[in-house]
């Protein structure tokens with residue numbers, strides 16, 4: 001990510017390449033202006049946080065993997081979207097593994113007084129559930145994670161009951177995605 005155009009970073013926590021979450025992300029990306037990076041947590045080579053406490057004493061994270069470039073984009077980007085199927089009323093384990101690496105931003109602030117993220121961001125969530133979803137816990141976790149990276153949560157888009165109505169046929173969710181894209185494109 002570079003230049004002055006608006007930048008959106010999207011975390012996709014679904015394992016399904018043609019699934020509900022991935023469909024809604026594609027809809028969003030088709031309407032977004034500016035640069036977009038999608039981090040697919042099931043495909044990326046990103047270790048979970050090991051609580052080694054490097055970040056209590058030094059800036060950043062010592063695990064040398066793909067997350068290092070994601071950190072740079074988190075710092076630079078304007079918008080962050082966390083998208084996930086609901087698993088047992090939570091975000092998927094794979095997504096939580098990757099996003100556990102956000103802990104270094106918190107520890108750097110708390111123990112070193114270092115604020116790595118200067119630019120505040122706009123944040124949104126996309127959650128898909130097969131049943132009623134009971135997505136409150138997943139939404140709460142998503143909001144907590146957005147806060148860690150200074151992303152102000154403005155909207156959660158739900159596509160629930162996908163067992164009987166897939167996201168591709170969920171007209172309300174598709175319209176909501178269009179509305180979200182308008183907000184995220186606001187400065188262009």
Ligand SMILES: Cc1cc2nc3c(=O)[nH]c(=O)nc-3n(C[C@H](O)[C@H](O)[C@H](O)COP(=O)(O)O)c2cc1C
Nearest residue numbers: 014019020021085086087088089129130131133162
């Ligand atoms: C391990 C597992 C746990 C799940 N738990 C829930 C749940 O708690 N609530 C719910 O509504 N759907 C649950 N589902 C269904 C998925 O959320 C649903 O099928 C979703 O649309 C899949 O999204 P995707 O196609 O983007 O992967 C679960 C599915 C799996 C595989």
